[in-house]
Amino acid sequence: MNIYLKIFVREIKVSMKRWSDILTGVIMFVLVALIFPLTVGSDQMFLIKIIGPVMLLSALLASLISMQNIFKPDFLNGSLEQLTLSHHSLNGLVLMKILSYWATSSLPLVAVSVFIASTYYVTGTSLIAVVITVLLASTTLVNITALAAALTLSVRYPGALMTLILFPLSLPILIFGSKAIEYSIVGIDSSGPFYFLTGMMLLSFSLGPIATAFAIRISLD
Amino acid sequence: MNFKRIYKYGSPPNYFRLCLKYENWFTVPGFLLIIIGCYGGLFLAPPDYQMGDAFRIIYFHVPSAYLSMSAYAYMALAALVGIVWRSNVAFSVAKSIAPFGASFTFLALVTGMLWGKPMWGTAWVWDARLTSEFILLLLYLGYMLLHASIREQKKADRAASVLAIVGVINLPIIHYSVVWWNTLHQASTISKLSSPSIAGEMLWPLLVMIFGYGFFFWGVICRAGATELLKREKRSNWVKEYVEEHQS
Numbered sequence: 365m366n367i368y369l370k371i372f373v374r375e376i377k378v379s380m381k382r383w384s385d386i387l388t389g390v391i392m393f394v395l396v397a398l399i400f401p402l403t404v405g406s407d408q409m410f411l412i413k414i415i416g417p418v419m420l421l422s423a424l425l426a427s428l429i430s431m432q433n434i435f436k437p438d439f440l441n442g443s444l445e446q447l448t449l450s451h452h453s454l455n456g457l458v459l460m461k462i463l464s465y466w467a468t469s470s471l472p473l474v475a476v477s478v479f480i481a482s483t484y485y486v487t488g489t490s491l492i493a494v495v496i497t498v499l500l501a502s503t504t505l506v507n508i509t510a511l512a513a514a515l516t517l518s519v520r521y522p523g524a525l526m527t528l529i530l531f532p533l534s535l536p537i538l539i540f541g542s543k544a545i546e547y548s549i550v551g552i553d554s555s556g557p558f559y560f561l562t563g564m565m566l567l568s569f570s571l572g573p574i575a576t577a578f579a580i581r582i583s584l585d
Numbered sequence: 586m587n588f589k590r591i592y593k594y595g596s597p598p599n600y601f602r603l604c605l606k607y608e609n610w611f612t613v614p615g616f617l618l619i620i621i622g623c624y625g626g627l628f629l630a631p632p633d634y635q636m637g638d639a640f641r642i643i644y645f646h647v648p649s650a651y652l653s654m655s656a657y658a659y660m661a662l663a664a665l666v667g668i669v670w671r672s673n674v675a676f677s678v679a680k681s682i683a684p685f686g687a688s689f690t691f692l693a694l695v696t697g698m699l700w701g702k703p704m705w706g707t708a709w710v711w712d713a714r715l716t717s718e719f720i721l722l723l724l725y726l727g728y729m730l731l732h733a734s735i736r737e738q739k740k741a742d743r744a745a746s747v748l749a750i751v752g753v754i755n756l757p758i759i760h761y762s763v764v765w766w767n768t769l770h771q772a773s774t775i776s777k778l779s780s781p782s783i784a785g786e787m788l789w790p791l792l793v794m795i796f797g798y799g800f801f802f803w804g805v806i807c808r809a810g811a812t813e814l815l816k817r818e819k820r821s822n823w824v825k826e827y828v829e830e831h832q833s
Contacts, residue, residue: 511751515744519734528727529748532720533755536762564758575751582743 367452368460375464382433389430390472396422397480408485412549415484416542419494420501422480423473424534427502428526430469431509434461435580439517445584458580459573462510470502486549493548500561501541507572508533514579537564597814598823600674604811612804618797625790633787642700644790648798650693653721656686656802660728661753664746673817674810676742679749680732681809685802687725694718713764720759724752738817 365373379386400418401411438444447457474495481494512529516522540557547554626644633640660682667675697715698708709715728745735741818824 511747515731515748516734518737518740518744519731522734525727525730525734528723528730532723532727532759533751535720536755536758539762560762571754575747579744579747582740582747585740585743 367450368456371447371457371460372464375461376468378437379433379464379468385430385433386468386472389426389469390476392429393422393426393473394476394480396425398483401483411484412486413546415481415486415494415549416497416545417538418484419477419480419498419545420538420541423470423498423502423505424530424538426473427469427505427509428530431513431526433469434465434510434513435517436513439583444580448581448584454577454580455573458510458577459569462506462573462576465510466503466506470506473502474498490545490549493554494545496558497541497544497561500558500565501537504537504561504565504568505534507568507576508537510576511572511579514576514583517580517583537561540564595670595672595674597674597818597821598827601811601814601823601827604807604814608804608807608811610804611800611807615797615799615801615804618793618800622790622794622797625793626787630787630790636704639700639703640787642696644794646693646696646700647791648795649689649696650718651795652798652802653686653690653693653718656682656689657721657724657749657756658753660686661749664749668743668746668750674814676746677813677817678806678810679746680742681806681813683725683729683732685805685809687722687729689798689802690718690722690725694722713760716763717756717760721756724749724756728752 397418400414404410404414435444438447448454450457477495477498478491481491486494508530512526512533515529516525519525540560544554544557544561547557622644627641630641632638660679663675663679663682666672667679694715697718701710702708728749731748732741732745735744815824815827
């Protein structure tokens, strides 16, 4: 079997063993998203207005919870160092790790976002727009989170630092993701924000793994 | 390209001497220009016909805003040089730029708020420039915090440098996403203020102040970078020689 495929399968298996971490991320996502209707009231107009930012913010917070699991366990048990020593491209291996991390941490959020959006009275094609937005935004976010996690590997308690690194870098995604959802709900042509999100996703997948692999090398030095 | 010369001045002792030698070439003109600019801006320039004397804060606001942005570019450049050539000199320059860049960003934000309160009625507007300036402050703080929280000096240098470079790629994206977000949403409140057709007697103190700030910045960076270098190389021979030289 191809080494990259092997790494991907191995990562999935490992994170399935730590299923409680996956669940924690999903619970965080749901809780943050459900606090808003309970606190600001269940006015339909208002909920439809805030669903975009709420979705993306909850996804960001959920990734803050789970981002420690991308590299830290492998860093501590030494298998990350073995990966950097292999003759295969570290960029590719890191890309596989990022993809599998996305599949285990963000894909559940994409599924759950359908239900969250329904509780915010979103219906029909707008529901699809919400799902696609969360899909595009989370694929970009995992690359940023992976970079932040790799940079702070050797920091013992990186909590606040992670937030400080993550927030400015993910701001464009939050802005355009919210726009995409808002436009498709209101009924304006929302292709612009969607193009931007797709572009950001491609950019982050082309540069993200390289920067992350470089950051891992630095942290292991 | 004459790489020999780069390597010569890139070596820590030579760079250190160069810094101390030319420091005053920046600091002294910087102070003079700032004094002239202050006098010209605060006393000679006529009051604005709309804003009265309140506009005079421009002589501090605009130079700090310019410097806050260019300092980030310099920092990222130094970080890139440091990563490519593993140069301790470049890393110490990048590290010493960060706190000054953050201070100028903070200064630009505060003077902007002080100016905005009487002019627009609110201290803060969710305008593209203000927001990106605020994000810039966060990027500086992220660099400084990341550097401070990694114990090993070399690791900290390189990790923080990666962050600085990623920030430089991301800064235009952030800026334009805020610009588009804002122009899509509401008419800009301050576009008429941001490109004022400024009169000559108001303009020259501004230019003098901008150059004064720039000279002052580089003078300070000379001193701060040299100090940082001294701290890092405290175990090396040239530092020992330098200290012995200056004790007697």
